[in-house]
Amino acid sequence: MPELPEVEVTRQGVSPYLIDQEVTGLTVRNASLRWPVPELAQQIVGQTIRSVHRRAKYLLIDTDAGTTIVHLGMSGSLRIVTALTPVEKHDHIDLALASGKILRFNDPRRFGAWLWYELPIDAHPLLTKLGPEPLTDAFTPDHLFGALKNKKKAIKLCLMDNHIVVGVGNIYANEALFAAGIHPETEAGKVDLERLVILVSEVKQILANAIKQGGTTLKDFTNADGKPGYFAQKLHVYGRGGQICTQCGNLLSEIKLGQRATVFCGLCQTR
């Protein structure tokens, strides 16, 4: 399940094969993704790819005529293949390039998306309301403090709210709160600035570290095993409910918060 680091590593992995390439074809084998793949997506054929950007977990393939927006959803992945590469189950979309390479989109659960937008991409409804990128200077303790003011929701839910900060999915929200020593159920508006300084720093560190590890683990997007997955990064709490806290030896608690698995140490993490 791609989180922001996986998406960024994917972007870095496929970019060199896409940039300055003319698109020679778009094959949609299954258009039933999160939203139906629009006919207009064909507009990319004949265009030259200028750049591949990322905003939150959206990959943006830019051409002069418009932008293809790709979201990997829960289970999506992109690979670089050739016309000889056998089509596998759930290989829903091929973007063929003048080089002979193909950008192939695979997504078993079809929570992903493949869209087309002709206007300046910043104006797309999916992107206009997004909060700052966590790894930029726009994501500061002050920003977070302001965004959480008077919020009664749990801090973990706010951390995963794309209007507040993008790209922090369930795994890294769990990990960052553990690293910051903050109980995930803490009322967001009551976390003081001092603790938010630590939280912001941990979010940045954890995401940056995952990208760094992903970059080395996942260097080759032309291999079948080049599928983004969980990185080797050591997870302290996620998926470890009932097991022993790596810091204090206490048993980790597991609860549901916003229908998401939430794991924490009742001793190390306080409200």
Next chain:
DNA sequence: AGGGCCTCCTGAGAGC
């Protein structure tokens, strides 16, 4: 307006 819940989907794993 803010908060909470539902929904899409398939594969994995558990239980019988």
Next chain:
DNA sequence: TGCTCTCAGGAGGCCC
């Protein structure tokens, strides 16, 4: 062995 059940989860959309 093989079936059935449950669960996981990003994020838009809807309802209150």
